[in-house]
Amino acid sequence: MLFPLNIPAMLVRLMYLVHAAGFVAIFAFFFIHLYLGTVGSPGSLPAMLTGWVSRAWLKKQHPKWLKEMEEHGTLVVYGEEKSSPHGHDH
Secondary structure: OOOHHHOOHHHHHHHHHHHHHHHHHHHHHHHHHHHHHOOOOOOHHHHHHHOOOOHHHHHHHOHHHHHHHHHHOOOOOOOOOOOOOOOOOO
């Protein structure tokens, strides 16, 4: 603390308690977030590392988005050739 003597002792003790509780909460939420983003959602870690998801993952996680992309012809499947969106192949 920068000026601990200017603050009542009881308030300082309360602030230490709130600070410790905040640490515990953030620590817990970090690991919950880490779990749910990897093990809790199979296929998410490879998506974060490569930028690509499988069609099965997309169908499970975002079925409306998959259907919309298929209808508009904007779905790009990893490993498949596709012409550019403007009709120019480079």
